[in-house]
Amino acid sequence: MLPEPSTTPTLLVLGDSLAFYGPSGGLPADDHRIWPSLVAAELGWRTHLCARVGWTSRDAWWALTQDPLVWSAIPRAGAVVIAVAGMDSLPSPLPTALREQIRYVRPSWLRRRVRATYARVQPVLAPLGWPMALPPAVTVAYLERIRGAIDAVRPDIPILAVLPAQHHSRYYGYTQPGQPRTSRAITQWASEKGVPLIDIPAATIDHLRAHEGNPDGIHWGFAAHRRVARLMHTAIVSGESDSPGSARAAR
Numbered sequence: 427m428l429p430e431p432s433t434t435p436t437l438l439v440l441g442d443s444l445a446f447y448g449p450s451g452g453l454p455a456d457d458h459r460i461w462p463s464l465v466a467a468e469l470g471w472r473t474h475l476c477a478r479v480g481w482t483s484r485d486a487w488w489a490l491t492q493d494p495l496v497w498s499a500i501p502r503a504g505a506v507v508i509a510v511a512g513m514d515s516l517p518s519p520l521p522t523a524l525r526e527q528i529r530y531v532r533p534s535w536l537r538r539r540v541r542a543t544y545a546r547v548q549p550v551l552a553p554l555g556w557p558m559a560l561p562p563a564v565t566v567a568y569l570e571r572i573r574g575a576i577d578a579v580r581p582d583i584p585i586l587a588v589l590p591a592q593h594h595s596r597y598y599g600y601t602q603p604g605q606p607r608t609s610r611a612i613t614q615w616a617s618e619k620g621v622p623l624i625d626i627p628a629a630t631i632d633h634l635r636a637h638e639g640n641p642d643g644i645h646w647g648f649a650a651h652r653r654v655a656r657l658m659h660t661a662i663v664s665g666e667s668d669s670p671g672s673a674r675a676a677r
Contacts, residue, residue, distance in 0.1 A: 435504025437466045438496070440486040440572070441477035442510050444591055444626075447645035452479070459648045462507075464655035469662065474499040482514045482560050483568035490572055500576065505584040505662050508572055512591035512626070514560040515608035516598060517552040549599040558604040562611035569612065573619060585621055586661055587612065592627040594634040595643030622661045629653045 439445055439462045446453050446460050453460055455475040458467065466473040476489050476496050486508060490496055500506075518525060528544065531537040560568075573585055590608045594600060605627070616623045633639055633650040640646065646654075 434502075435469070435471045436474050436499050436502045437462060437469065437471050438499045438503040438506045439473070439475045439477065440489060440496075440506070440508050440510060441475065442481040442485075442513050443477065443479040444512060444645060445475055445477045445509055447640060448651070449640050449645075449647040451640070459651060461651040461655040461658065464652060465658045465662070468655070468659050469504070471504055472502075474503075477509075480513055481510055483508075483510045483565045483572070484560060486510045487568045487571050490575060500580060500583075503580065503583055505586065506576055507624075507658060508569060508585065508587045509626075511565055511569070511588060511608060511612060512593075514558065514565040515562075515590040515602060515604040516559050516593075517548075517554065517602070517604060518557055518559045545597070549596060552599040553601045553603065556604075558608075562604075562608045565608055566611045566615045569615060570619070573621060584662060586624060586658070587616055587621050588624045588626045589613070590627070592631045592634070593644045594631065597642065597644070600643075624654070624657045624661060626654060629657055 441462070443452065445462055446455060446457070448457075448459060455462075455477075456473065457463060462473050462475045474495070476486075476493060476499075478485065481489075525544070528537065528540055531540050569587060573587075576583060576585055589612060590605050592602055592605055609627075613623065615621070630639075630646055630650045630653070633646060633653075634643055638647050639650060
């Protein structure tokens with residue numbers, strides 16, 4: 427006989443590398459020190475983390491619509507966190523479609539040379555703030571597609587989102603001029619749709635500026651993961667999913 431399906435709720439997270447990177451690099455999706463695992467443990471739930479390095483809100487939408495593992499998690503989900511948008515707001519001297527093709531360049535020596543050239547150019551051009559990985563209007567359009575699709579099949583499920591994370595990274599010239607624009611667009615969307623927002627930047631930027639996170643200046647140490655987890659847990663258990671609002675960072 428097949429085992430009975432678990433009745434334990436699942437925390438479904440659609441994220442980027444900030445959901446699973448620690449101070450020394452990427453970690454397994456079930457590592458107990460990353461914020462999705464911390465939130466689920468506090469709630470007594472399971473975790474389903476669907477995330478990848480460099481994911482934008484567009485990639486989260488593709489995951490929701492194309493990944494059958496995500497489909498299987500939705501019926502058991504106790505809450506969904508759309509934890510993307512930080513990458514959306516990053517400056518991208520090459521349009522995203524072109525930048526993502528670098529991995530396919532052959533032969534390998536040419537690929538390495540193209541990648542090294544781009545790495546040198548990116549910090550120099552990043553202060554221009556254009557083009558961005560995704561314009562704010564496109565980010566919001568994908569967030570709304572995700573929210574609407576989940577709401578269509580599970581109108582009872584709490585959906586949370588995040589403000590775009592900030593970095594303190596030499597790889598982007600220590601600048602992120604598009605972040606405020608993306609934040610404003612997401613805040614307006616969340617207010618209109620009643621989606622609670624987690625203030626990721628307020629919880630993590632001082633941590634990065636103090637060099638307490640990953641040396642890349644983008645990803646966090648475990649102290650920041652714990653701060654983010656507290657915000658997520660508070661937003662879920664407080665019932666803020668029933669009304670617009672923003673979970674502010676504990677200082």
